[in-house]
Amino acid sequence: MSQFKKLKRGPQGNWWLWALLISAATFFILMKLTDYSSGVRSLKYSEFLYYVEQDKVASVKVDQQNVSGALRDGTFFETTVPATFQDWDMLRQHQVLVSIAYPIGFFWYIVLLLLLVGLPLVIWLLLRQSRGGGYMSGGSSVFSMGKSKARMYLPSQIKTRFDSVAGAAEAKEDLADVVDFLKNPEKYHRLGAKLPRGVLLVGAPGNGKTLLARAVAGEANCRFFSISGSDFIEVFVGVGAARVRDLFEQARRNAPSIIFIDEIDAVGRQRGGGLGGGNDEREQTLNQLLTEMDGFADFDKSVVVLAATNRPDVLDKALLRPGRFDRQVIVPYPDVTSRQQILEVHARGVKIDTSVDLHKIARGTPGFTGADLENLINEAAIDASKKDNDRVTIVEFEEARDRMLLGKRSSTIVLSEHERNLTAFHEAGHAIVTLMLPEATDPLHKVTIIPRGPALGVTHSLPERDKYSRSEEEMRAEIMVCLGGRIAEMVVLGAASTGAYSDFKRASEIARNMVCYYGMSPVLGTIVYDPSERAFPYSSETARTIDNEVQRIMSECNQRATEIIVANRDKIDMLAHALLERETLTASEVYQLLGIQPREQHLLS
Numbered sequence: 001m002s003q004f005k006k007l008k009r010g011p012q013g014n015w016w017l018w019a020l021l022i023s024a025a026t027f028f029i030l031m032k033l034t035d036y037s038s039g040v041r042s043l044k045y046s047e048f049l050y051y052v053e054q055d056k057v058a059s060v061k062v063d064q065q066n067v068s069g070a071l072r073d074g075t076f077f078e079t080t081v082p083a084t085f086q087d088w089d090m091l092r093q094h095q096v097l098v099s100i101a102y103p104i105g106f107f108w109y110i111v112l113l114l115l116l117v118g119l120p121l122v123i124w125l126l127l128r129q130s131r132g133g134g135y136m137s138g139g140s141s142v143f144s145m146g147k148s149k150a151r152m153y154l155p156s157q158i159k160t161r162f163d164s165v166a167g168a169a170e171a172k173e174d175l176a177d178v179v180d181f182l183k184n185p186e187k188y189h190r191l192g193a194k195l196p197r198g199v200l201l202v203g204a205p206g207n208g209k210t211l212l213a214r215a216v217a218g219e220a221n222c223r224f225f226s227i228s229g230s231d232f233i234e235v236f237v238g239v240g241a242a243r244v245r246d247l248f249e250q251a252r253r254n255a256p257s258i259i260f261i262d263e264i265d266a267v268g269r270q271r272g273g274g275l276g277g278g279n280d281e282r283e284q285t286l287n288q289l290l291t292e293m294d295g296f297a298d299f300d301k302s303v304v305v306l307a308a309t310n311r312p313d314v315l316d317k318a319l320l321r322p323g324r325f326d327r328q329v330i331v332p333y334p335d336v337t338s339r340q341q342i343l344e345v346h347a348r349g350v351k352i353d354t355s356v357d358l359h360k361i362a363r364g365t366p367g368f369t370g371a372d373l374e375n376l377i378n379e380a381a382i383d384a385s386k387k388d389n390d391r392v393t394i395v396e397f398e399e400a401r402d403r404m405l406l407g408k409r410s411s412t413i414v415l416s417e418h419e420r421n422l423t424a425f426h427e428a429g430h431a432i433v434t435l436m437l438p439e440a441t442d443p444l445h446k447v448t449i450i451p452r453g454p455a456l457g458v459t460h461s462l463p464e465r466d467k468y469s470r471s472e473e474e475m476r477a478e479i480m481v482c483l484g485g486r487i488a489e490m491v492v493l494g495a496a497s498t499g500a501y502s503d504f505k506r507a508s509e510i511a512r513n514m515v516c517y518y519g520m521s522p523v524l525g526t527i528v529y530d531p532s533e534r535a536f537p538y539s540s541e542t543a544r545t546i547d548n549e550v551q552r553i554m555s556e557c558n559q560r561a562t563e564i565i566v567a568n569r570d571k572i573d574m575l576a577h578a579l580l581e582r583e584t585l586t587a588s589e590v591y592q593l594l595g596i597q598p599r600e601q602h603l604l605s
Contacts, residue, residue, distance in 0.1 A: 041075055045081060048067070052091060053090070056073070057071060057094070058071060059097035059098075061100075062099070062101065065080055065082070153217070154223060155218075160211065160215045164215060165208055165212055166345045167208075167337070168207075168212065171329050172212070175216050181195050196304060198304070199326070200309065200320070200327070201307065206369030206370055211370075214260075217258045222256045224260065225251055225257060225260065226262070227261055228261070229263045229268065233266065239281070240282070240285030240288070244289050245292065257302075257304075258304050261307040263308065265310075267289065270317075271283050293325075312328070333369060336359075336366075342370050343358045356392070364401065375404070381396075383400060402452065410453070413451040413456070415449075422495075423499065424457070426485040427457040427485065428488055429486070432571055432572055433565070437477045437564075440471075440476070441474070442461040444461055445460045447585050448579075449579050449580070450584060455502070472518075476556075478510055479553070479557040483504075485500055487558070488565055511550045511557075516531075523549055529546060575593065
């Protein structure tokens with residue numbers, strides 16, 4: 001019974017009260033008008049003149065030919081005078097108060113008519129929207145401002161299952177416990193286990209957090225409420241908290257159910273940073289969310305809150321404690337096996353040539369999210385469609401990947417012969433250092449002097465496998481590859497260009513990370529020196545030592561890379577001249593040109 005009363009509270013439950021009040025007010029006004037009109041006496045013109053002569057008229061109001069007024073005994077009257085009425089002196093002689101009504105034009109009559117007709121219509125529309133403006137109809141009237149904006153999906157509407165989500169094996173394993181609890185709560189209650197109240201999905205954008213949440217609802221065969229964290233926040237204080245209450249009431253009425261809050265960091269950030277002592281609208285909304293999540297046990301309903309964020313570090317600690325969000329499920333970047341599975345899912349509706357090996361494409365796309373892989377297939381399909389091809393070939397996939405990694409091929413930048421020559425030797429320097437350090441660098445994939453994005457040329461390497469850690473040797477090798485372009489320019493042409501800026505920036509970043517974060521400096525040892533960490537700042541002397549160590553690493557790598565370039569000067573010339581002639585060379589072409597044995601693990605052509 002108490003739950004039924006809750007359904008009737010609020011503007012949507014009291015629409016009939018508003019209608020009753022408006023009807024009563026309208027009835028009262030009509031009664032007053034009726035009483036006034038019933039006490040007005042209609043006089044003939046001759047009677048009006050007689051009453052004036054007998055000093056019985058107290059006042060009149062003239063509205064063109066219509067005259068209304070009051071007799072001295074308090075009786076109201078009305079009459080019509082001729083258009084040639086000239087008896088103004090008589091009215092003045094008998095001390096009649098005369099007032100002239102301002103003539104209302106035809107336009108104002110239309111306005112009054114529209115107000116009389118339109119005002120009831122507007123009231124009716126507001127009442128109608130108040131009755132139907134709930135979360136299912138998407139109403140946004142002022143009466144439904146405190147209602148939740150969440151969309152509810154019935155079990156029959158959710159077709160997503162765990163099989164629909166490629167990869168993310170560990171995340172699906174963690175979420176399978178939630179599904180089992182929603183489907184078989186008695187299995188856990190018999191031993192005293194409690195339902196997890198909240199599960200926080202943490203991962204970079206595009207890795208499938210929302211898809212996993214829908215899969216949980218699909219597997220559990222229960223209602224699914226989806227809302228974004230920003231949908232709670234409004235200009236008016238208290239609206240967000242009201243929406244939180246309404247959302248959880250709906251979820252409890254439809255239990256078992258799942259509430260999914262996407263981008264929860266919009267409402268769940270650390271408290272204490274707002275104006276007015278921190279008691280702003282966002283903090284009130286967060287407080288209500290904390291209260292609702294704590295109150296699940298009182299209702300004994302199977303309601304689980306799933307939330308997604310890529311910024312768990314900014315969330316309030318009260319939100320992350322056990323009893324609210326009991327679990328944090330990491331949704332990582334897909335590994336090579338997961339990337340192949342994702343590619344296979346998105347390739348189902350695309351006509352792909354049989355020669356395309358999705359496993360090789362998966363190996364060549366480390367760091368791609370699920371959304372990136374979907375976009376890769378779509379870009380390749382668009383490129384093949386523009387060429388009027390019957391199938392999507394490996395050429396379109398290579399072009400789509402290069403466009404996503406390196407930028408779009410520029411057709412407007414026209415290099416002079418001097419710039420082409422400089423770019424060719426620069427990229428040859430990168431490539432030769434890569435080839436001469438096979439154990440520490442990723443395999444060479446492609447060298448080109450065709451401008452892409454902001455770069456005038458690119459030397460592109462692809463990893464053989466997913467890497468989760470790097471050695472000092474590998475980091476030094478990457479620095480040497482970055483410096484190889486400028487060294488080749490100086491050794492061959494004896495001049496430096498501005499094209500090495502991005503190389504220097506990347507090399508400096510690696511060297512500084514080695515010193516400050518990875519303990520690869522014998523002078524500073526295994527201590528982390530984070531310049532952004534205000535709690536433990538280091539001294540200016542330590543900062544000077546860090547700079548000296550970074551300079552030492554850069555100098556050692558520069559010396560070693562210079563030795564490689566000088567020792568392989570003939571290969572630099574051969575590769576640069578081939579690039580000037582053909583502009584783009586694949587790894588296999590470079591191996592054949594230079595007479596170098598290809599890496600056994602390098603399978604991409």
